[in-house]
Structure formats: C-alpha cells, structure tokens
Amino acid sequence: MNRAIRRLSIxxxxxxxxxxxxxxxxxxxxxxxxxxxxxNIRIFDQQFKNSRGEIIAAGDQGRxxxxxxxxxxxxxxxxxxxxxxPLGRVYAPVTGYDSVFGTxxxxxxxxxxxxxxxxxxxxxxxxxxxxxxxxxxxxxKQGASxxxxxxxxxxxxxxxxxxxxxxxxxxxxxxPSNGAILAMASYPSFNPNLYSPxxxxxxxxxxxxxxxxxxxxLLNRAINDSFPPxxxxxxxxxxxxxxxxxxxxxxxxxxxPTAYLLPGSHTxxxxxxxxxxxxxxxxxxFALTVSCNTAFAKLGDTxxxxxxxxxxxxxxxxxxxxxxxLPVTASAYPPLTDPAQIAQSAIGQFNDLETPxxxxxxxxxIANHGTTMxxxxxxxxxxxxxxxxxxxxxxxxxxxxxxGQARSLTLMMEQVTQxxxxxxxxTAGPPATGILIAGKTGTAQNGVNNSHLDDAVFTCFAxxxxxxxxxxxxxQGGGFGADAAAPIALKIIQAYLGQR
Amino acid sequence: MSAVEMAAxxxxxxxxxxxxxxxxxxxxxxxxxxxxxxxxxFAFAASGLGLNGHVPAGLVTYVGGFSVLxxxxxxxxxxxxxxxxxxxxxxxALLNGLGIMMIYRLQESxxxxxxxxxxxxxxxxxxxxxxxxxxxxxxxxVVILAVIKEPRILQRYTYTLGTIGLFLLALPALLPxxxxxxxxxxxxIQVAVGGFSFQPEEFGKLALAVFFAGYLVAKRDVLSLAxxxxxxxxxxxxRDLGPILVLWGISMLVLVFESDIGTSALFFGxxxxxxxxxxxxxxxxMMGFLLFVSGSLLAAAIIPHVHERFAIWLDPFxxxxxxGSSLQLVHGLEGMAFGGVLGTGxxxxxxxxxxxxxxxxxxTGFGExxxxxxxxxxxxxYGLLVQRGLRASLAxxxxxxxxxAAGLAFVLALQVFIIVGGVTQxxxxxxxxxxxxxxxxxxxxxxxxxxxxxxxISDTAxxxxxxxxxxxxxxxxxxxx
Numbered sequence: 001m002n003r004a005i006r007r008l009s010i011x012x013x014x015x016x017x018x019x020x021x022x023x024x025x026x027x028x029x030x031x032x033x034x035x036x037x038x039x040n041i042r043i044f045d046q047q048f049k050n051s052r053g054e055i056i057a058a059g060d061q062g063r064x065x066x067x068x069x070x071x072x073x074x075x076x077x078x079x080x081x082x083x084x085x086p087l088g089r090v091y092a093p094v095t096g097y098d099s100v101f102g103t104x105x106x107x108x109x110x111x112x113x114x115x116x117x118x119x120x121x122x123x124x125x126x127x128x129x130x131x132x133x134x135x136x137x138x139x140x141k142q143g144a145s146x147x148x149x150x151x152x153x154x155x156x157x158x159x160x161x162x163x164x165x166x167x168x169x170x171x172x173x174x175x176p177s178n179g180a181i182l183a184m185a186s187y188p189s190f191n192p193n194l195y196s197p198x199x200x201x202x203x204x205x206x207x208x209x210x211x212x213x214x215x216x217x218l219l220n221r222a223i224n225d226s227f228p229p230x231x232x233x234x235x236x237x238x239x240x241x242x243x244x245x246x247x248x249x250x251x252x253x254x255x256x257p258t259a260y261l262l263p264g265s266h267t268x269x270x271x272x273x274x275x276x277x278x279x280x281x282x283x284x285x286f287a288l289t290v291s292c293n294t295a296f297a298k299l300g301d302t303x304x305x306x307x308x309x310x311x312x313x314x315x316x317x318x319x320x321x322x323x324x325x326l327p328v329t330a331s332a333y334p335p336l337t338d339p340a341q342i343a344q345s346a347i348g349q350f351n352d353l354e355t356p357x358x359x360x361x362x363x364x365x366i367a368n369h370g371t372t373m374x375x376x377x378x379x380x381x382x383x384x385x386x387x388x389x390x391x392x393x394x395x396x397x398x399x400x401x402x403x404g405q406a407r408s409l410t411l412m413m414e415q416v417t418q419x420x421x422x423x424x425x426x427t428a429g430p431p432a433t434g435i436l437i438a439g440k441t442g443t444a445q446n447g448v449n450n451s452h453l454d455d456a457v458f459t460c461f462a463x464x465x466x467x468x469x470x471x472x473x474x475x476q477g478g479g480f481g482a483d484a485a486a487p488i489a490l491k492i493i494q495a496y497l498g499q500r
Numbered sequence: 501m502s503a504v505e506m507a508a509x510x511x512x513x514x515x516x517x518x519x520x521x522x523x524x525x526x527x528x529x530x531x532x533x534x535x536x537x538x539x540x541x542f543a544f545a546a547s548g549l550g551l552n553g554h555v556p557a558g559l560v561t562y563v564g565g566f567s568v569l570x571x572x573x574x575x576x577x578x579x580x581x582x583x584x585x586x587x588x589x590x591x592x593a594l595l596n597g598l599g600i601m602m603i604y605r606l607q608e609s610x611x612x613x614x615x616x617x618x619x620x621x622x623x624x625x626x627x628x629x630x631x632x633x634x635x636x637x638x639x640x641x642v643v644i645l646a647v648i649k650e651p652r653i654l655q656r657y658t659y660t661l662g663t664i665g666l667f668l669l670a671l672p673a674l675l676p677x678x679x680x681x682x683x684x685x686x687x688x689i690q691v692a693v694g695g696f697s698f699q700p701e702e703f704g705k706l707a708l709a710v711f712f713a714g715y716l717v718a719k720r721d722v723l724s725l726a727x728x729x730x731x732x733x734x735x736x737x738x739r740d741l742g743p744i745l746v747l748w749g750i751s752m753l754v755l756v757f758e759s760d761i762g763t764s765a766l767f768f769g770x771x772x773x774x775x776x777x778x779x780x781x782x783x784x785x786m787m788g789f790l791l792f793v794s795g796s797l798l799a800a801a802i803i804p805h806v807h808e809r810f811a812i813w814l815d816p817f818x819x820x821x822x823x824g825s826s827l828q829l830v831h832g833l834e835g836m837a838f839g840g841v842l843g844t845g846x847x848x849x850x851x852x853x854x855x856x857x858x859x860x861x862x863x864t865g866f867g868e869x870x871x872x873x874x875x876x877x878x879x880x881x882y883g884l885l886v887q888r889g890l891r892a893s894l895a896x897x898x899x900x901x902x903x904x905a906a907g908l909a910f911v912l913a914l915q916v917f918i919i920v921g922g923v924t925q926x927x928x929x930x931x932x933x934x935x936x937x938x939x940x941x942x943x944x945x946x947x948x949x950x951x952x953x954x955x956x957i958s959d960t961a962x963x964x965x966x967x968x969x970x971x972x973x974x975x976x977x978x979x980x981x
Contacts, residue, residue, distance in 0.1 A: 002894050004777040005906045009890045012913040016883045019917060020876060022926045027836055027872040034837035037817060041831065042838040042850050079615065 038104040047102060048080040048198055053120040053143030055095050055112055058379055059151030059182050064498070068152040071095045071113070073143075076198070083113075083196040089189040090159040093170075093220040094150055094377065096326075097195035099203050107207075111220070112146060112377065115325040119144040119381050119389065126390070130383045144389055147380040149180035154469070157495030158185035161488040162475075169475040169485075170221035170356040173492050176364040176461055176470045178394035179373030181324060183471075183492055184357075190217035223328045226353035227474045230442030230481065231423075232459045233348030234288060234296045235362055235409060240303045240311035241284070242405040247299070250285040250408040256295035263339035269297050289415040289422045291441065293347050300346020305336040308346060314400030316361050316372060317354065324357075324375050331358040348442060348457075359472025363459040366413065367438070367467035370406035372397040413438035414464050427486040428460065435499055437490070438464040441481035453477035456484035462493045469496050525586040526578050532590035533574055537567050540597030543846060547605040550847025550869075552614050558604055558627065565631050566597055569638045580645040581959035585892055588958065591885045592951045595878075595936035596634055596944070601846075602858075602865055603627045603939050609852045617852045626858065626939060633941035637948030644952035651901035651957050658714025661707040666750070668704030669767065673757035680758075689760050689931075701763050702933075702946030705770070706953075709911065712771055713904040716778035723779045747771045748791045761796060761806060762918050762930030768792050769914045774907040813928040828855045832864035832923050836875075843871025858939040860931045864923050879920070882935070886913040892958035905957040908950050 026034075035043050055071035070091040073081040083098045085091065096111015098120075109117060118124035122131060122143040131141060151173075158171040162185055173183035194206045210218050219225055241247040247254060256277035260269045270293065271277055277292035287295035300308060312318065312333035320330040331354035336342045344350040357375060365372040374395050381390040401409070416422040416439050417429040423441040426432065439460030456478030461470035471489040478484030541563045548556030570593050577584050604627035610618035623629070648654060654661070672680035672689050679692055690699045716723070747768060754764045772788030799806045812818075812826035816833070831854040839849060851857045851865035858865075867875050889909025896902050915935055922929035933943035 001777050001780065001899065001902055001906075004780045005890060005893050005902070008773060008777065008906065008910055009887070012886050012890070012910060013883070015913055015917045016879055016886075019920050019924070019926065020879055022921070022924050023836070023867070023872060023875050023879075026833065026924055027840055027867065027875070030833075031837045031840050034834050037830070037834060040834045040838075041853050042834055045850065 036103075040103070044100075044103055047121060048082070048100075050122060050141040050143065051075075051081050052083065052098065053122070053384070054145045055116075055120070056145060056147050057091070057094075057150040057152045057155065058147040059149050059155075059180065060153055063151070065151065065153055067147070070148075070150075071098075071192075080198055082198060083193075085192045085196075087156075088191040088193050090156060090185070091150075092189045092192050093184055093186040093222055094148065094155075095192055097192035099195040099207070100198055100200050101203065101207075110218075111326060112148070115323070116146045116378060116381070119146060122384075124389075127383060130385065130387075142384040144384065145382045146378055147382065148377050149175070149182065149379045149392070150184065150377065151182040151496055153498075154183035154492050154496040155185060157491045158183040158488070159187070159189070161491040162187035165475060165478070165484065165488065167475050167477055167484075168215065168221060169473070169478065169488070170225070171471065171473040171488055171492060172222050172357045172360040173469050173471045173496065174360045174364045174373075174375055176367035176373070176467045179364070179375045180379065180392070180394070181357075181375050181377050182469060182496060184220075184222045184377070186219070186221040188215050188217045220326070221356065221474075221476075223324065223326060223355050223357045226329055226331055226355050226358075227455050227457070227476065228444035229348040229352055229354045229359065230444030230455065230457045231291045231293075231296075231348055232359060232362065232440045232442035232457050232481070233346070233352055234291065235366065235413075235440055235459070236311050236315055237296050237300050237303065237308065237346040238284060238288065238409060238412070239315070239401045239405065240307045241299050242401060242408065243311065244303050244307055246302055247284055249404075250412045251283050253281050254284050254287060254295050254299055256280055256282055256287055256292050257298070258294065260294035260297055260343070262297070262343050263301055265340040267340065269293055269343070285412045285415055288412045288440070289419050291416075291423050296347050297343040301339050301343045303346075305339075305342040305345075308342065309333060309335045311400055314372075314398055315365060316358055316397060322375075324377050326377070328357060329355055331355050348444060356472045356474045359457060359459045359474060360470050361472070363413075363439070363461045363472065364470035365400060366406050366409045367461035367470050368406075369403040370401040371399045410438050410464055413440055413460070416440055417460075424458070424460075424482045424486045427482050428458075428490050432487075433490055433494065433499075435462050435490075435493060435497060436464040437462040437493065438467075439486065439489070441486060443479070443481045454479055456481040458482070458485035458489050460486075460489050460493075462497065469493055524582045526574075526582060529577065529584075529586035529589055530574055532587065533570055533593055536590045536594035536597060537563065537570060539594060540566065540601055543598060543601045544604070547601060547846035547869075548608075550845045551605065551608060551616075552847075556604070556608070562600055562604060562627060562631060563597075566593075566600060566634065569631075569635055573638050573641055576642040576645050577955060580642075580649075581955050583959045583962040583964075584955040585888050585958035585962070588885065588888050588951055588955050591881055591888070592936060592948070595881060595885075596637075598866075598878075599862070599937040599939075599944075600627055600630050600634065602862060602937065603630050605847055605869075606852060606858050606865065616850065619852045619858060621856055622858050622939070629941070630939055630944070633944045634948075636941065637945040640945055641948045641952040644949060645956060648953075648956055651896075651904060651953070651960055652898055654710050654904070655714045655717070655900045658711055658718075662711030662715065665704045665707030665711055668700035668707065669750070669754060669763075671700045671704075673754065689758050689763060699940070699942040702942040703949075705766065705911070706908075706946060706949055708767065709770060709774075709904060709907050712774045713900050713907060716774055717900045717903055720778035723775065723781075723784075748788075748795065760930065760932075761799070761809065761928065762922070762932035765792065765796075765918055765930070766911060766915060766932065770907055770911045773910050773914075774903055777903055777906050809928045809930065813925065816925065828861060829923070829925065829929055831855065832857075832861045833925060835864050836867035836924070839868035839871045841872045843867070843869050843874055845869060859933060860919065860929075860938065861923055862937045862939070863920050863934050866937070878937075879916075882912070882916045886910070886916075888958070889954045892954055892961050895961035896957050898960070901957045901960060905954055908954055912950065 052073040054069050057068045057070050071085050074084045076082045096113045098109050098113040101108030120143040122141050154173050162169045170186040258276040277295050278286050317331045317333040322328040334351050341350050345352050374397050379392050383389050417424045417437045424439050428437045428439050437460050442457030444455040456475040458473045458481045461467045471492050473485040473488045475484040544559045545555045606619050607622050607626045608614050609616035690697045775784045800810045808825050812821050816826040816829045835854050846869045849868040851868050854861050886909050893902050893905035919932050919934050921927040933940050935947045
C-alpha cells in the first residue's frame with residue numbers, strides 16, 4: 001500500500017503547487033486588471049481616502065498675478081475626502097468634475113480631473129518614489145498638484161463676458177509664442193461641485209438632470225463643439241493664396257465682382273447688403289478689411305480645393321488626435337472637388353466647422369510668425385513635497401506660412417480694427433481701446449436656408465507689434481462677429497494685458 | 501504486507517528502515533506549540549494596531565484562553581499518545597489560532613468605533629463562540645485519544661460507523677428546508693434547531709472514512725482482481741464495481757438533494773482514493789474521476805444552482821452576474837488583488853466587503869490582509885499537516901490504520917484544494933469550510949477529531965516495538981534431572 005500512498009503524496013503536493021501558482025498569478029499578475037474592474041469596491045473606496053492633488057491656475061505667474069486654486073480636496077466625515085471647486089462655473093470647462101463614478105464610468109470624471117487623474121490621484125509611476133517614502137514615514141497618500149497655464153485674470157474676464165452675453169458661446173485665449181492656453185471658457189456652464197458628494201444616488205440624479213438639460217451645460221464648447229468659421233476662414237484662404245504665389249503680399253490686387261456666379265452653378269454670391277467691393281479689383285488687404293465675400297470666394301476657386309485643404313490642415317483642421325491634454329474635437333475642412341463648394345468653403349461656409357480653440361490657433365499662428373504651437377493646459381506637475389514631476393515642453397505643430405507672409409497677414413488684420421472701414425473698427429479699434437489689435441471678424445450663416453441666427457466669430461491677437469495673447473471667440477446666434485464676439489475678445493485682452 | 505511476511509522476515513521490513521524510530525519529542529511539540537500561540541498573539545496585536553492603533557482588549561482573553569486549551573491538548577498527547585508526531589498539534593493550533601484572530605478582527609470591523617463596515621452575517625461575539633467551539637474540539641480530541649488506545653479498535657465498528665456516516669450525510673437532505681437550508685444559499689447542508697446549527701457532514705465524513713478503511717481492508721484482495729482490459733487499462737470485475745457505483749450514486753444524490761458539489765466531491769474523493777490505496781489499481785482512480793466529472797457535468801446541465809456555479813466560474817465579471825451570484829467570488833478576487841504581494845496588513849484591508857468572508861471566503865480575507873506572502877505560509881502549513889499525516893500512514897504497520905491515515909490526510913488536502921481553488925477561481929466555487937480557519941463549530945470540532953485520529957495513528961506508528969524479555973537465540977534449555 002505504501003507505493004500508492006507515496007503516489008498520492010505526490011498528487012497532494014501537485015494540488016498544493018497548482019494552488020500556489022494560481023494564487024501567485026492572482027496576486028501578482030492580475031492585480032492591475034482586477035483593480036481596473038469597474039465596480040471594484042475597494043479601489044472605489046480607496047480613491048476617496050486619499051487627498052487628491054490641487055488644480056491651480058498659474059498663468060499669471062510672473063505677470064503680477066497670484067496663483068489661484070481652482071480644485072482641491074477637503075476632508076469630510078468617515079476619513080474621506082471630497083472635491084471642492086471654489087470658482088465652479090468659471091473653471092468648469094477646464095477642471096471638469098470628479099465624481100463617485102470616477103472609476104466605474106467613462107463619464108465619471110471629465111476635464112483635467114480625468115486627463116491628469118493619475119497625477120492627481122497619486123498613482124502615476126513617476127510618483128512611485130514619493131509614495132514609497134510616504135509608506136515608510138507613515139504620511140497619508142496625497143496626489144500631485146497640477147499647475148495650469150490658465151491666467152485667472154483672462155479666464156474671469158472671458159467667463160463674465162460670455163455670461164453677460166447670455167448666449168451659447170465659448171472663448172479661448174492662447175499665448176502665441178508657446179501655445180499655453182490662457183483662458184478657456186464656455187457658456188452655459190455648470191457647477192462641478194454638484195458632482196462632488198460621495199453619494200452615488202444623488203450624483204446619478206444630478207448627472208441625469210444636467211445631461212438632459214437642452215442648453216447642454218456639460219458641453220465644453222471651447223474644444224468639443226464646432227461652428228462654421230465664417231469670414232475668419234478668409235485668413236486661411238489668403239494664406240493658401242500666398243503660398244501658391246498667386247498673391248504676393250497684402251498690396252496685391254484681386255478681382256472682386258459685386259456678384260459672383262459660383263462656378264458650375266446658377267447661384268450668385270453677393271457681399272453683405274449686395275455692396276460692391278472697392279473698385280472691383282481691390283488690394284487683398286482692402287478686401288479683408290471690409291470682408292468681401294466675392295473676392296475670397298473667387299480667390300478660393302483660383303487657389304483650388306486641394307491647396308485650401310492642405311492649408312487648413314496645416315493650421316490644425318482635420319486633426320482628430322489633438323489633446324491639450326483634454327481631447328479636442330477635430331475641426332473640419334473636407335476635401336472638395338466641386339468648384340462651387342470650394343468657393344463657398346473659402347469664405348468659411350459650406351461644411352467648414354471649427355472649434356473656438358481652432359479659431360484662436362489661426363490668430364496665434366499668424367502672431368507667432370507663421371508657426372503653430374501645440375496648445376496645452378498643463379504647465380507643471382508637482383509632487384506633494386513640491387518637487388517638480390513634469391514640466392511642459394512647448395512644441396510646434398508646423399509652419400503653414402512663412403514669417404513674411406505672417407507679417408502681411410498681420411498688417412491686413414490690423415486694418416480690420418484700425419481702418420475706419422474695417423469690420424471691427426468700432427468694437428476692437430481706436431473707438432474701443434488703445435491696444436493695437438490684429439483681428440478678423442466672421443458672421444457665419446447657419447441652419448437650413450440660413451434660417452437660424454448667424455454665429456458671431458472673432459479671431460485676433462494683441463498687441464499686434466509684440467503679440468502676447470491670441471483669442472478666438474464664437475457666439476452661437478450672436479449675429480455680427482464684430483458686434484457680439486469682438487467685445488468679448490477685447491475684454492479678455494484688456495484683462496490679460498492689464499490695459500484699457 | 502501481510503502478517504505472514506512479517507513473521508518470515510522480521511528484520512527486513514522496509515517500513516522499519518524508512519522511518520527510524522525516534523524519541524517521543526514531546527518537548528519539541530511544546531516548543532512549537534508555544535511558537536504557534538506566539539504567532540497568534542502577535543497577529544492579534546497587529547490586527548488591533550491596524551484597525552484602530554491599539555492593541556486589542558480581547559488579546560488576553562483569546563490568546564490566554566487558547567493557550568490553556570492548547571496546554572490541555574498537549575498534556576493529553578503526553579499522557580495518551582507519547583510517541584505521536586510532534587508537529588501535528590502545533591500546526592493545527594496555529595491554523596485554529598489564526599482563524600480566531602481573523603474572526604475577531606472581522607467582528608470588530610465597524611463595531612466599537614472601529615473603521616470599516618459591520619459584517620452583517622457575523623454576530624458581535626463570533627470570536628468568543630469560535631473559542632468555545634475550539635474548547636469543544638479539544639474536548640473531542642482528548643476523548644478520542646483517551647478512548648481509542650489503538651486504531652484497530654475502530655475496525656470493530658466498521659459497519660456501525662458506516663451506517664451512522666450515511667445517516668449523517670443524508671440527514672440534511674431528508675429534513676425540511678426550514679431546518680437544513682443555509683440562509684442565503686441553495687445548499688441544504690445543516691441541521692439548525694433553535695438558533696443552534698451544525699453540519700452533520702463534518703462528522704459523517706469521519707465515520708465514513710473509518711467505514712471505508714474497514715471495508716476496504718477486508719475486501720481489497722477481491723477488488724484488485726483484474727477483469728476485462730479496456731484501452732490498456734485493467735477494469736475491475738463487473739461484480740466488484742458495485743461499491744464504487746453505489747458511492748457514486750450516493751454522492752450524486754447528495755449533490756442533487758443538498759445542492760452541494762463540494763461535499764459530494766469530498767466524499768467521493770475520499771472513497772476513490774482509499775480504494776486506490778487498498779487495491780493499488782489506477783483503474784479505480786480513473787474510473788472514479790471520470791464518474792465524478794461526468795456526474796458533475798450532468799448535474800450542471802440539469803440543476804440550475806450547479807449550472808450557475810459553472811457559469812460564474814467561467815466568467816465571474818459578466819455584468820449580469822456581478823451584482824448577483826458572482827458578487828462574492830468577485831469581491832474575494834478583488835480583495836486578494838488589493839492585498840497584492842505583501843497584503844494591506846492585518847486590520848488595514850477591507851475584507852468586510854466580501855459577503856460571508858468569515859466562513860467560505862476567509863482565505864481571501866487572509867489574502868487581502870497578509871498578501872501572497874501570508875497565503876503561501878498558510879498553504880505550507882496545510883501542506884505540512886497533510887505530509888505529517890501521510891508520513892504516519894506510511895510508517896504504521898496495521899493496514900487498517902494505514903488506510904485510515906492516508907484517507908484522512910488526503911481528504912484534508914482535497915478539502916483545502918476545493919475551497920481555496922474555489923475562491924481563487926481555479927475550479928468552480930463550492931461552499932465548504934476552510935479547515936480550522938473558517939467560522940463554524942462542526943467543521944472545527946470535526947477537524948480536531950481528524951487530528952486526534954492522525955495523532956493516535958502516528959503514535960502507534962512511532963511507538964517502539966515492545967522489547968522481548970529474552971532473546972529467543974539465547975534461550976537455554978534446562979534439562980531436568
């Protein structure tokens with residue numbers, strides 16, 4: 001019988017070995033996948049037991065302004081922490097929210113709270129050394145702080161201007177030289193503190209209510225909604241014309257009929273109020289100053305659909321992979337072959353769509369001597385011991401135009417505000433401000449048979465001689481870009497530059 | 501080997517040489533026992549410190565009470581089984597002590613101002629009850645050692661114990677669900693009367709092990725006769741297949757009426773393994789295995805409860821299961837993953853999140869708080885206990901005791917495999933207890949009885965042969981006159 005017993009001993013040993021191997025697999029190799037299981041109650045619980053890092057608007061650093069904490073964790077009963085947003089609505093498109101559904105639902109977090117969650121929660125691998133130190137010193141785990149490029153001055157001005165307008169709108173301001181986003185406001189906004197309670201039922205109810213709200217307060221219009229660019233697209237058409245060599249500089253003349261028969265169709269295109277454009281063959285500078293439709297539609301046809309498509313892409317259109325680090329909806333300029341459609345698209349109509357961020361990037365590129373900088377929100381990440389974990393490295397997305405062409409465009413855009421015939425003379429020119437703003441207005445027709453109110457668009461940078469800020473504003477149903485959008489941009493510029 | 505062989509070659513028995521006859525080693529046992537109690541005491545202190553930063557007030561009561569019980573057990577071994585294996589008692593004591601510690605830690609969670617949630621299925625004095633059950637277990641342990649001086653005494657009661665065993669096994673199935681169903685599960689495995697419940701299978705298992713050993717020792721020559729050859733395997737004769745088929749039928753009935761795969765696997769495994777040891781014929785093992793697998797698959801196809809166990813084993817994270825039938829398994833797995841390699845530390849994890857963590861899932865509770873490291877240690881303790889049992893089986897000469905020890909030791913391994921494999925998603929989960937660790941009186945008392953029998957058998961195995969008064973060779977013939 002002993003032989004059988006020895007064999008059974010081996011079988012028993014094998015059983016224990018299999019158990020041990022399986023447990024090793026479970027507690028070593030499956031740790032991450034099990035932690036990531038939606039509904040893992042321990043991970044769920046854990047995330048509210050640690051103090052999440054702060055989100056700080058640090059864009060006024062070195063400009064005589066203070067850093068502003070826009071999201072922090074406060075202890076509540078039971079040893080848990082709850083998120084608090086001191087200026088909720090103003091910064092909601094930036095911070096997003098952090099809810100009890102953070103790990104279980106793709107919409108459980110948004111904004112920077114989602115994009116930088118690893119750092120805020122302290123789980124990023126680069127924080128491992130710091131966490132290990134905390135393990136031995138017994139300090140409670142704390143997340144890293146995220147310092148943003150957002151300027152509190154510009155952001156506050158942007159949100160109050162949008163709110164005063166009271167229409168769905170968004171504004172984005174960029175530092176043209178490095179791509180740092182100085183302001184990103186969206187209206188109507190929401191109060192992210194509503195998502196903070198550690199109560200799944202309450203938060204679920206609030207989320208449902210906000211999601212079914214027809215004014216879409218959760219939508220970040222600055223980067224996740226797109227609008228027709230209207231006449232501001234003429235800047236891109238001009239860039240394409242410069243690049244093609246068919247137009248040399250701002251003093252070159254272009255044909256500008258009073259009525260332009262769209263090629264291959266029976267549709268006639270007019271300027272605003274059917275007015276003629278100068279003498280019918282104005283300089284391109286004058287055509288842009290008064291924003292002639294016929295001149296740029298014809299120019300678009302001359303340059304061609306593929307050249308326009310290439311130039312739009314160079315400015316950042318049709319890029320679905322841009323993150324700031326929030327994912328940005330791609331602005332659309334479709335490749336076209338029909339000449340009538342090309343002509344329409346050249347003045348920002350037809351199927352052109354852009355985000356307010358893209359709008360700001362157009363001005364920023366021209367301001368930065370023709371080079372587009374990658375827009376970004378996060379300047380720096382600091383571990384709880386104030387050691388820097390990560391610092392932003394500005395990078396270029398490409399150069400759609402040469403510095404010389406950018407200079408020509410700048411001079412043209414100055415005329416828009418400085419020339420008394422310019423479309424933004426009254427709202428962004430000498431009557432309104434002493435700052436030299438280079439801008440371009442847009443008034444985009446909208447809806448079936450243009451039945452909706454026009455969207456007001458404005459893109460600009462200032463000061464024109466030494467650009468420090470580029471702004472893009474879109475007001476849905478705002479009417480004329482000069483009337484609705486330009487004053488908002490002006491307020492942001494004034495606040496940021498500290499001049500009237 | 502038979503008695504005839506023994507007489508023919510008195511000096512050359514292989515079991516003589518394989519296991520050198522040792523001293524009693526009771527002092528070693530005492531030292532190891534003190535070590536086990538010390539580990540329990542440290543674990544108790546650690547769990548309190550992890551829970552609320554204080555050494556728990558219950559430490560003196562529980563560790564003190566447990567020490568007294570273990571001292572009694574040790575003295576009983578000294579008195580009644582002085583040659584017994586010195587490791588079995590300390591190993592069992594360590595497991596039992598850690599079990600009480602974990603139940604105390606779980607009962608304190610969310611109570612008395614401690615953080616965490618209250619385990620709803622655990623009463624506020626669960627650890628005290630567990631200590632009382634330990635006392636009952638030790639009482640049974642002492643009684644067995646005192647009454648059964650020789651393992652073969654049991655052989656006389658082969659059929660009596662067989663009848664009792666079958667009765668105990670079938671009892672919950674015969675009783676109405678109001679008495680036998682475990683609340684919250686479909687399993688009917690207990691007898692609950694007036695707040696007091698016990699699971700007869702824990703004792704039935706023991707009685708049946710004795711019956712199998714007695715029966716097989718008597719019949720093994722017949723059972724090992726070769727019948728037909730099929731696919732290169734010698735099948736037993738058809739008429740000898742009777743007992744295994746009967747046992748298979750019974751275990752399947754248990755499965756059907758008590759909805760308990762774990763228990764039926766345990767019973768059937770016990771019988772098949774003992775049959776194999778008795779006859780040394782692998783064909784029995786293969787047949788038993790095939791019969792059990794086919795029976796289980798059949799049950800999975802027919803019985804919804806069993807089918808569900810298979811389904812959640814294959815995909816516990818399926819959204820339609822996760823908040824229902826697989827919740828416990830999922831929480832157990834996530835708890836173990838949460839613990840990782842080193843664990844959260846005793847008192848610092850969230851084992852209370854797993855439903856019934858104090859009984860079926862106590863292993864995951866240890867996994868969460870002591871980590872992979874702690875689980876490996878626990879499995880090694882179980883492995884050592886099994887190994888000591890098998891060693892006693894190898895060393896003992898009496899075939900009945902040999903068979904009984906091997907069966908008991910292997911069934912301990914099987915039980916650990918079934919429950920630990922179940923909670924770690926290695927095999928379908930079946931609700932059986934984790935020996936010595938789980939909350940539950942019958943299981944604890946039953947486990948102590950198993951240890952008592954193994955200690956008795958190891959004592960028999962290691963006891964030096966009585967010294968002859970005179971050497972036969974020197975016998976002088978005295979002539980009268």
